[in-house]
Amino acid sequence: xxxxxxxxxxxxxxxxxxxxxxxxxxxxxxxxxxxxxxxxxxxxxxxxxxxxxxxxxxxxxxxxxxxxxxxxxxxxxxxxxxxxxxxxxxxxxxxxxxxxxxxxxxxxxxxxxxxxxxxxxxxxxxxxxxxxxxxxxxxxxxxxxxxxxxxxxxxxxxxxxxxxxxxxxxxxxxxxxxxxxxxxxxxxxxxxxxxxxxxxxxxxxxxxxxxxxxxxxxxxxxxxxxxxxxxxxxxxxxxxxxxxxxxxxxxxxxxxxxxxxxxxxxxxxxxxxxxxxxxxxxxxxxxxxxxxxxxxxxxxxxxxxxxxxxxxxxxxxxxxxxxxxxxxxxxxxxxxxxxxxxxx
Amino acid sequence: xxxxxxxxxxxxxxxxxxxxxxxxxxxxxxxxxxxxxxxxxxxxxxxxxxxxxxxxxxxxxxxxxxxxxxxxxxxxxxxxxxxxxxxxxxxxxxxxxxxxxxxxxxxxxxxxxxxxxxxxxxxxxxxxxxxxxxxxxxxxxxxxxxxxxxxxxxxxxxxxxxxxxxxxxxxxxxxxxxxxxxxxxxxxxxxxxxxxxxxxxxxxxxxxxxxxxxxxxxxxxxxxxxxxxxxxxxxxxxxxxxxxxxxxxxxxxxxxxxxxxxxxxxxxxxxxxxxxxxxxxxxxxxxxxxxxxxxxxxxxxxxxxxxxxxxxxxxxxxxxxxxxxxxxxxxxxxxxxxxxxxxx
DNA sequence: TTGAAAGCGGTACCAG
DNA sequence: CTGGTACCGCTTTCAA
Numbered sequence: 001x002x003x004x005x006x007x008x009x010x011x012x013x014x015x016x017x018x019x020x021x022x023x024x025x026x027x028x029x030x031x032x033x034x035x036x037x038x039x040x041x042x043x044x045x046x047x048x049x050x051x052x053x054x055x056x057x058x059x060x061x062x063x064x065x066x067x068x069x070x071x072x073x074x075x076x077x078x079x080x081x082x083x084x085x086x087x088x089x090x091x092x093x094x095x096x097x098x099x100x101x102x103x104x105x106x107x108x109x110x111x112x113x114x115x116x117x118x119x120x121x122x123x124x125x126x127x128x129x130x131x132x133x134x135x136x137x138x139x140x141x142x143x144x145x146x147x148x149x150x151x152x153x154x155x156x157x158x159x160x161x162x163x164x165x166x167x168x169x170x171x172x173x174x175x176x177x178x179x180x181x182x183x184x185x186x187x188x189x190x191x192x193x194x195x196x197x198x199x200x201x202x203x204x205x206x207x208x209x210x211x212x213x214x215x216x217x218x219x220x221x222x223x224x225x226x227x228x229x230x231x232x233x234x235x236x237x238x239x240x241x242x243x244x245x246x247x248x249x250x251x252x253x254x255x256x257x258x259x260x261x262x263x264x265x266x267x268x269x270x271x272x273x274x275x276x277x278x279x280x281x282x283x284x285x286x287x288x289x290x291x292x293x294x295x296x297x298x299x300x301x302x303x304x305x306x307x308x309x310x311x312x313x314x315x316x317x318x319x320x321x322x323x324x325x326x327x328x329x330x331x332x333x334x335x336x337x338x339x340x341x342x343x344x
Numbered sequence: 345x346x347x348x349x350x351x352x353x354x355x356x357x358x359x360x361x362x363x364x365x366x367x368x369x370x371x372x373x374x375x376x377x378x379x380x381x382x383x384x385x386x387x388x389x390x391x392x393x394x395x396x397x398x399x400x401x402x403x404x405x406x407x408x409x410x411x412x413x414x415x416x417x418x419x420x421x422x423x424x425x426x427x428x429x430x431x432x433x434x435x436x437x438x439x440x441x442x443x444x445x446x447x448x449x450x451x452x453x454x455x456x457x458x459x460x461x462x463x464x465x466x467x468x469x470x471x472x473x474x475x476x477x478x479x480x481x482x483x484x485x486x487x488x489x490x491x492x493x494x495x496x497x498x499x500x501x502x503x504x505x506x507x508x509x510x511x512x513x514x515x516x517x518x519x520x521x522x523x524x525x526x527x528x529x530x531x532x533x534x535x536x537x538x539x540x541x542x543x544x545x546x547x548x549x550x551x552x553x554x555x556x557x558x559x560x561x562x563x564x565x566x567x568x569x570x571x572x573x574x575x576x577x578x579x580x581x582x583x584x585x586x587x588x589x590x591x592x593x594x595x596x597x598x599x600x601x602x603x604x605x606x607x608x609x610x611x612x613x614x615x616x617x618x619x620x621x622x623x624x625x626x627x628x629x630x631x632x633x634x635x636x637x638x639x640x641x642x643x644x645x646x647x648x649x650x651x652x653x654x655x656x657x658x659x660x661x662x663x664x665x666x667x668x669x670x671x672x673x674x675x676x677x678x679x680x681x682x683x684x685x686x687x688x
Numbered sequence: 689t690t691g692a693a694a695g696c697g698g699t700a701c702c703a704g
Numbered sequence: 705c706t707g708g709t710a711c712c713g714c715t716t717t718c719a720a
Contacts, residue, residue, distance in 0.1 A: 018499055020696090021698060030707085032697090032698075032699090032707090033707060037699090045705075047705065048705065065474040065495065067696090069416055070413075072413055073411070073417060073711095073712050074711075078413075087443060088443070089443065095433035095434065102429060102460035111461075112429070112460035116455075118446055131412040132412050150407070266639060292606075374691085375690065375691045377691060380715055384715085386715095389690090392689065395689080417695095417697065418696050419714085
């Protein structure tokens with residue numbers, strides 16, 4: 001006896017209602033409880049094989065898909081890991097890291113979600129994230145303060161991990177301080193006998209979190225050495241580079257740390273077009289160790305950056321989720337190593 | 345009279361429970377209904393100012409954050425727009441497009457979420473997405489078939505938009521066919537008098553969706569012209585490029601379409617290192633019109649690709665969400681225009 | 689102006 | 705082995 005579904009659902013204009021487990025139960029002639037047991041392969045309860053088949057068939061026929069919100073509401077928790085979506089195009093290095101991370105978390109059976117809250121800042125954003133009741137939140141780039149962490153924890157988030165340049169009170173941290181990148185570059189140029197060093201500061205918004213620490217690193221490496229640092233604001237456009245190149249000789253620099261390999265390529269091309277000899281007249285070093293640097297002539301010296309493996313972070317998250325009580329860990333995870341080629 | 349909260353919550357080991365609207369109500373000495381009215385600025389109901397203040401203060405004190413799942417469960421719908429997270433590092437062009445899109449959707453008050461379902465394929469993935477009951481789903485790159493669309497629609501998704509190379513039954517589509525990119529490149533090389541044309545096929549997985557149509561486009565442009573196409577599999581590594589360059593002369597090609605500007609740079613460098621004159625001996629053209637192409641010597645010819653604006657797609661989504669009944673639209677949105685520089 | 693109560697879709701306990 | 709039922713947190717009539 002298959003009862004006719006209660007919902008009237010005339011084939012008129014209204015779209016057919018979304019099937020619920022109750023609909024499946026009705027069609028299979030069983031109770032909602034049974035449907036739940038069958039579809040979740042509940043081990044504690046034994047359901048007869050014929051019943052199981054009827055339920056599965058009914059679910060299939062209706063195109064039933066469970067409702068995640070209802071499920072996690074009842075369960076009191078979800079396995080969602082939330083990270084804010086980057087609001088600026090991201091390089092291959094970091095992109096690769098994110099992918100690894102997502103993959104590793106997926107393997108640990110988490111649902112990874114990048115949340116695009118493009119208008120929100122600070123605690124506003126934290127509140128928006130908290131509304132989704134994620135079990136863990138991973139925040140790159142210093143977009144979260146201690147209050148934000150508290151908001152999240154208060155809403156049941158079991159693991160909050162920041163990736164910024166410095167730790168945040170209450171949160172676990174993968175400290176990725178780009179200071180070391182600049183320091184490496186500065187020390188290298190110094191060792192090569194350079195004394196008047198330019199540092200490119202990208203004008204693109206959203207890069208300050210990286211460029212400032214890198215600059216600071218260079219500064220620090222040159223402290224008390226008689227060498228001097230000159231900031232070189234540079235937009236990622238041919239014309240901007242040409243303008244700098246034109247007044248290059250008046251700047252009197254004998255070396256430049258170009259923020260990364262892409263800006264290095266941009267600037268190096270402009271300098272070469274103006275007849276500046278590299279590395280004789282000016283040494284150039286980039287960062288990120290992209291393939292493109294090896295393709296330049298002279299081959300570009302660079303600072304190779306070692307990001308942590310996605311698996312490492314995924315395992316940290318998993319560990320903290322399982323035991324949220326522990327004292328926040330902080331790992332310094334950004335390796336920087338100078339790769340000397342021909343441009344310096 | 346402020347009652348003591350019911351939940352015992354001893355300051356022992358158990359983490360403090362997440363505050364609910366009931367907790368706020370208790371603390372403020374009102375009912376849950378009133379809390380809801382106040383926090384949602386319900387216009388239909390007038391609540392006295394003192395009450396509002398008490399409620400807000402209580403919410404503040406408890407660090408109350410509403411529970412999105414519960415809310416949308418009750419409401420019967422959400423404003424979540426879901427898109428699968430790319431599982432391969434994405435170029436600046438496409439990255440920019442995604443950002444614009446997210447921004448535009450945010451402005452229209454949607455919650456944009458990139459879902460990383462790294463193990464799932466086809467209908468599996470569609471089911472996983474459907475569990476979240478998004479109001480709209482945007483799927484790039486052909487990762488969704490007609491069945492998948494039906495699963496989503498059946499689960500209440502009001503708008504399904506694909507970005508792939510071809511339409512999908514039942515879904516709206518932004519047809520981004522890279523065929524035209526290849527066609528433009530092929531026609532250009534032909535017009536420049538080239539007859540034996542190589543086409544780079546990247547070996548990196550995940551790029552087939554782009555490289556195949558581009559190849560097809562070249563083929564089609566050369567149809568019945570006496571010109572011939574040679575496929576050149578190429579991994580994005582210096583050594584792979586060097587291998588191709590070494591046997592270049594034996595290939596007898598007078599032109600190459602290098603898939604995009606990055607592969608073009610890689611190959612061009614290898615060819616130049618082997619003494620192949622560009623463009624005299626071999627013409628090279630890339631695609632994407634990246635800045636780096638303009639920095640090469642000779643300057644790289646390229647195919648400029650015009651993606652639709654994020655706003656356009658956002659408005660399409662919004663329109664369809666408001667009126668899901670309409671017949672699926674299909675827009676051809678990928679403009680391709682050859683930019684002739686010096687390498688061809 | 690405020691409160692009581694129903695119900696969104698699932699899950700899991702307890703009876704039968 | 706299966707059904708009844710309470711409940712997760714929130715919104716929204718309906719009454720008072």
